[in-house]
Amino acid sequence: MQEDFLHYVWQHKKFDASNLKTTDAEPVSIVSVGQHNSNSGPDFFNAQLKIDDQLWAGNVEIHIKSSDWFLHNHEQDKTYDNVILHVVWEHDTNIYRKNNTAIPTLELKDYTFTSALNNYNKLFSKKNHWINCENEFESVDGFIIQNWLERLYFERLERKSEDINQLLKTSKNDWEAVLFKMLAKNFGLKVNADAFLSMANTVDFSIIRKLQNSQTSLEALFFGQADLLNADVEDAYFQNLVKEYQFLKQKFTLNNNNVTSVQFFRLRPPNFPTVRLSQLASLYHKEQNLFSKLNTINNIEDFYTLFSVQTSAFWDSHYTFDKVSKTSKKQLTKTFIDLLMINTIIPIKFAYAKYQGKQVEADIVKLMQHISSENNSVIEKFNALKKVSTSALQSQGLLQLKNEYCSKNKCLQCAVGNTLLNK
Incomplete structure (x- = not known):
């Protein structure tokens, strides 16, 4: 599994978006997946998402595992403070911003089209x-x-x-x-x-x-x-x-x-x-x-x-x-x-x-x-x-x-x- 594949799945919505839920069971509705970023910083800019009936505008970061967030030291980087959703293939830990606030996580594994x-x-x-x-x-x-x-x-x-x-x-x-x-x-x-x-x-x-x-x-x-x-x-x-x-x-x-x-x-x-x-x-x-x-x-x-x-x-x-x-x-x-x-x-x-x-x-x-x-x-x-x-x-x-x-x-x-x- 390559992270690029998850970028592809997210960008082109190759998943069942009708009943998405975060790992904390909060419903997720996608207004816009955002703009793909091939440079440093979060993977998708300016996404718009409804999470538990609250409309959010911000960035999306994508990893194979949730723990990759800490592996890449994102919790210490203010560039990632505006991440509103962490999209992963496999959820193995909760992740946080630099100010210790939790970031909602979406595990794509069970939603991706076969x-x-x-x-x-x-x-x-x-x-x-x-x-x-x-x-x-x-x-x-x-x-x-x-x-x-x-x-x-x-x-x-x-x-x-x-x-x-x-x-x-x-x-x-x-x-x-x-x-x-x-x-x-x-x-x-x-x-x-x-x-x-x-x-x-x-x-x-x-x-x-x-x-x-x-x-x-x-x-x-x-x-x-x-x-x-x-x-x-x-x-x-x-x-x-x-x-x-x-x-x-x-x-x-x-x-x-x-x-x-x-x-x-x-x-x-x-x-x-x-x-x-x-x-x-x-x-x-x-x-x-x-x-x-x-x-x-x-x-x-x-x-x-x-x-x-x-x-x-x-x-x-x-x-x-x-x-x-x-x-x-x-x-x-x-x-x-x-x-x-x-x-x-x-x-x-x-x-x-x-x-x-x-x-x-x-x-x-x-x-x-x-x-x-x-x-x-x-x-x-x-x-x-x-x-x-x-x-x-x-x-x-x-x-x-x-x-x-x-x-x-x-x-x-x-x-x-x-x-x-x-x-």
């Missing part, structure tokens, strides 16, 4: 299941799931916008600088995300603005700060980068002492950090005011055009500085741009709109619906239960669902879980 209890036990009794509702997920109406996934996606965006706001504080409120750091992180993908971000954090964005007219200078800056120019390579391109980096290092007083080392291990060659850093340099050489441009377009094809960049010529025949490879153009793929859209571009557009007090939810939904669904183990497992992810909007919502609800057993706060409990 169907609600059975559905709850059915949902939470699953063992060795990937998610609690694994066997029932397919039966939930698709309209309910899709609406819930859209809401979850914006819940995920809200969390990401908090991270962006933290970056903004450390970037002197420079949105272009924030965008650069986020792009750098996501150009590194999962393996080199931290390394690329640490590299970006060592470079004031004003330096990048000054170097944007020269792709070579940008490459020298990125490679040098990522500590990739310390090898013994005779190639003229490499030697030119070393020379340029030494000049930039002295001119801008650069250091990379705290930069995380990049990794090549277990990466496909197109994702090597050398290739990705050259592409990042190409992007900033091509686009002088990238953040401004991102906020003027909302068509997915325009984003694909904007990010249509490739490495400098040297990398057409290399993946590393010291080894020649088969010649191929190394351009950002549509799949990679989709990842940038999901993890960087759309979150920063959303955060900036919030910063300006603008509503862009409709534009964001439209964009996300035009981006293909991500393909990973979580999405595959959900789609195996019921085909629900056809775009990035749904796949991001499913990731939020699994990480923040399923894995934390928060079925009672989930639209899917509520649907199954209400059967």
Whole structure:
């Protein structure tokens, strides 16, 4: 039994309210169950109850056992002085406010609908299941799931916008600088995300603005700060980068002492950090005011055009500085741009709109619906239960669902879980 279940039972009146009585046999009539409080303090605010023909207005506190009141030291907390009813599953002791006045107690055990209890036990009794509702997920109406996934996606965006706001504080409120750091992180993908971000954090964005007219200078800056120019390579391109980096290092007083080392291990060659850093340099050489441009377009094809960049010529025949490879153009793929859209571009557009007090939810939904669904183990497992992810909007919502609800057993706060409990 979880306390959250009792919150659910009380909030949705999943009990026989026609003949309620306190543990002292006083009749209870519910005018309003109150407003659910998910923060500290009593569980429901502003409830209205008739207890023994006396109308009361105040708060309701809910526990599994009455003695939990003392376990949580509520008798010493004046925040709970306005509790007018203590709702419990099992009554095992009388409880009191800080001033020693008794609080009426309602024991829900004998009033709760059997169907609600059975559905709850059915949902939470699953063992060795990937998610609690694994066997029932397919039966939930698709309209309910899709609406819930859209809401979850914006819940995920809200969390990401908090991270962006933290970056903004450390970037002197420079949105272009924030965008650069986020792009750098996501150009590194999962393996080199931290390394690329640490590299970006060592470079004031004003330096990048000054170097944007020269792709070579940008490459020298990125490679040098990522500590990739310390090898013994005779190639003229490499030697030119070393020379340029030494000049930039002295001119801008650069250091990379705290930069995380990049990794090549277990990466496909197109994702090597050398290739990705050259592409990042190409992007900033091509686009002088990238953040401004991102906020003027909302068509997915325009984003694909904007990010249509490739490495400098040297990398057409290399993946590393010291080894020649088969010649191929190394351009950002549509799949990679989709990842940038999901993890960087759309979150920063959303955060900036919030910063300006603008509503862009409709534009964001439209964009996300035009981006293909991500393909990973979580999405595959959900789609195996019921085909629900056809775009990035749904796949991001499913990731939020699994990480923040399923894995934390928060079925009672989930639209899917509520649907199954209400059967």
